[in-house]
Amino acid sequence: MGVGAAIGDTTLATKQTRALARTMMAPAVIVLFIWMIVPLVMTLWFSFQNYSLINPMMSGFAGWANYVYVIGDPSFTQSLINTLILVGGVLLITIVGGTFLALLLDQPIWGQGILRIIVISPFFVMPPVAALIWKNGFMHPGYGMLGHLWKFFGLQPVDWFNQYPLFSVIVIVAWQWLPFATLILLTALQSLSEEQREAAEMDGANAANRFRYIILPHMARAITIVILIQTIFLLGIFAEIRVTTGGGPGYASTNIALLVFRTGILSNDIGAGSAGGVVAVIIANVVAIFLMRAVGKNLDA
Amino acid sequence: MARRVSVQTRIGFTVLAWVIALLLFSPILWTVLTAFKTEAEAIASRPTFFPQNFTLENFGAVQERSDYFKHAINSILVSFGSTILGLIIAIPAAWSMAFAPSKRTKDILMWMLSTKMMPAVGVLIPIYLIFRDLRLLDTVHGLTLIMTLINLPIIIWMLYTYFKEIPVDILEAARMDGAELWNEITHVLVPMAVPGIASTLLLNVILAWNEAFWTITLTSGRAGTLTAFISSFSSPQGLFLAKLSAASLLAIAPILLLGWFSQKQLVRGLTFGAVK
Numbered sequence: 410m411g412v413g414a415a416i417g418d419t420t421l422a423t424k425q426t427r428a429l430a431r432t433m434m435a436p437a438v439i440v441l442f443i444w445m446i447v448p449l450v451m452t453l454w455f456s457f458q459n460y461s462l463i464n465p466m467m468s469g470f471a472g473w474a475n476y477v478y479v480i481g482d483p484s485f486t487q488s489l490i491n492t493l494i495l496v497g498g499v500l501l502i503t504i505v506g507g508t509f510l511a512l513l514l515d516q517p518i519w520g521q522g523i524l525r526i527i528v529i530s531p532f533f534v535m536p537p538v539a540a541l542i543w544k545n546g547f548m549h550p551g552y553g554m555l556g557h558l559w560k561f562f563g564l565q566p567v568d569w570f571n572q573y574p575l576f577s578v579i580v581i582v583a584w585q586w587l588p589f590a591t592l593i594l595l596t597a598l599q600s601l602s603e604e605q606r607e608a609a610e611m612d613g614a615n616a617a618n619r620f621r622y623i624i625l626p627h628m629a630r631a632i633t634i635v636i637l638i639q640t641i642f643l644l645g646i647f648a649e650i651r652v653t654t655g656g657g658p659g660y661a662s663t664n665i666a667l668l669v670f671r672t673g674i675l676s677n678d679i680g681a682g683s684a685g686g687v688v689a690v691i692i693a694n695v696v697a698i699f700l701m702r703a704v705g706k707n708l709d710a
Numbered sequence: 711m712a713r714r715v716s717v718q719t720r721i722g723f724t725v726l727a728w729v730i731a732l733l734l735f736s737p738i739l740w741t742v743l744t745a746f747k748t749e750a751e752a753i754a755s756r757p758t759f760f761p762q763n764f765t766l767e768n769f770g771a772v773q774e775r776s777d778y779f780k781h782a783i784n785s786i787l788v789s790f791g792s793t794i795l796g797l798i799i800a801i802p803a804a805w806s807m808a809f810a811p812s813k814r815t816k817d818i819l820m821w822m823l824s825t826k827m828m829p830a831v832g833v834l835i836p837i838y839l840i841f842r843d844l845r846l847l848d849t850v851h852g853l854t855l856i857m858t859l860i861n862l863p864i865i866i867w868m869l870y871t872y873f874k875e876i877p878v879d880i881l882e883a884a885r886m887d888g889a890e891l892w893n894e895i896t897h898v899l900v901p902m903a904v905p906g907i908a909s910t911l912l913l914n915v916i917l918a919w920n921e922a923f924w925t926i927t928l929t930s931g932r933a934g935t936l937t938a939f940i941s942s943f944s945s946p947q948g949l950f951l952a953k954l955s956a957a958s959l960l961a962i963a964p965i966l967l968l969g970w971f972s973q974k975q976l977v978r979g980l981t982f983g984a985v986k
Binding site: 425426427429430431433434436437438440441444445447448449451452455510513514516517518519520524525526527528529530531532533534535536537538539541542543545546547551552554557584587588589592593596597630631634638641644645647648651652653665666669670673674679682683685686687689690692693694696697700701 | 715720723724726727728730731732734735736737738740741744752753754755757799800802803805806807809810812818820822823824825826827828829830831832833834835836837838839840859862863866891916919920922923926927936937940941943944951954955958961962965966968969970973976977980981985
């Protein structure tokens with residue numbers, strides 16, 4: 410067989426492979442395309458309609474009325490602020506705590522493997538379980554562990570979910586996501602080469618300077634990723650609120666996700682709920698753009 | 711890691727790390743211990759650490775009250791069903807993107823990732839109405855379908871990062887030997903890809919098992935998974951703390967064990983390969 414024939418075969422194979430590759434990709438692309446476009450277009454459509462499941466007389470084009478109604482309602486402003494506080498609060502706790510824990514677990518300590526497993530555990534607890542354990546076992550003023558602790562120090566037990574509903578939700582969600590941040594940051598930390606650290610130590614850099622000039626820059630990328638991924642998930646926090654406060658008292662712990670659920674599904678106002686949904690999509694997209702850039706950079710590398 | 715530190719330093723770090731780790735773990739530990747206490751002991755004004763009267767009655771009571779096994783079976787069906795369905799769609803796609811990339815492959819991957827960014831509430835209402843009209847509300851297959859769709863981008867991405875690491879030379883060697891494309895996949899690629907596929911399966915079963923938005927909004931009694939099962943304990947009736955703990959333990963134990971095995975894959979899967 411000549412060289413020319415071999416080359417001819419390869420290009421033919423490549424062409425065939427290309428066609429096959431497209432065919433093999435088709436189901437995934439089509440399914441995801443439908444999944445992304447159809448409901449989104451429907452949400453957009455509903456958001457401009459008068460559509461209530463309890464009042465069938467209400468119908469027809471609504472213009473911006475649903476948006477005016479949803480955004481103009483004080484519950485929306487509060488939900489938006491709550492969403493931001495929830496995301497911000499959890500990010501602050503998990504990033505600072507996660508960095509600290511990752512640095513600690515990276516030290517030469519006994520039982521590192523077991524510690525990793527213990528620390529990661531809360532991440533595998535399903536959200537409603539996490540929420541109910543905290544609500545009843547820890548934060549309940551009567552028999553919760555924190556109540557016992559407060560009484561032990563002669564203090565009045567706190568009724569967490571009534572007095573500090575949003576803060577209580579933040580604690581629960583932070584508990585779930587701290588392990589994630591720790592694990593990712595620890596992974597990044599362990600890829601810092603031993604030579605780099607030793608060189609820094611040789612040069613007489615103290616711990617604070619080593620952290621500031623060697624470790625932190627090395628971890629910056631992982632921290633960015635953690636922030637972005639967590640933000641995506643935290644914007645949609647739902648079960649933790651639903652099973653603890655239900656969004657209350659009033660709207661004190663309602664976020665955008667719960668507001669849409671309350672408006673659309675519980676109050677059967679499809680139009681207004683959809684308008685809220687569209688707002689949620691817009692907020693998430695702003696975050697998504699940044700995440701895509703960060704992950705996209707990695708694809709090139 | 712062989713950094714030279716004094717024994718005192720090492721003891722100090724070890725103690726600190728263990729104290730913090732156990733504090734973080736204490737809600738889970740509390741749940742395990744309370745599950746074996748009597749209701750009276752669980753809410754006693756002087757809390758006990760270990761169960762004084764070790765009992766298994768809570769587990770029976772939970773099964774009787776909320777039918778744990780039905781929900782557990784639904785969870786298994788939905789999490790494994792959606793993951794396997796997802797793998798069937800994703801494996802060919804990830805294969806072609808890893809081994810026959812075109813100019814647009816990167817854009818397609820990024821676009822797939824972007825579907826994951828869409829907040830569930832943005833599409834909740836249409837999905838709810840479609841499900842209502844197609845009588846898919848509160849069905850296991852309807853939920854499986856949604857779970858497949860929401861996890862498909864992660865499945866494709868994880869597989870893609872694993873497939874990328876398979877040396878192309880081996881595939882080319884097989885091709886030179888005249889292997890058909892199908893044989894190439896089943897005899898060469900699959901055996902090499904099995905560890906990656908297994909990790910992907912594991913992580914996605916965990917994610918689907920713990921998913922609590924769609925399971926709560928789209929199911930009620932019949933197709934409820936364990937997340938819905940446990941949510942039914944959110945409005946307490948009488949003495950229930952020990953029963954809640956038993957129910958919680960039953961809901962999280964299987965996945966906690968799987969999770970411990972898959973923590974390395976978790977980093978990779980959830981950061982879309984951006985942190986290794």
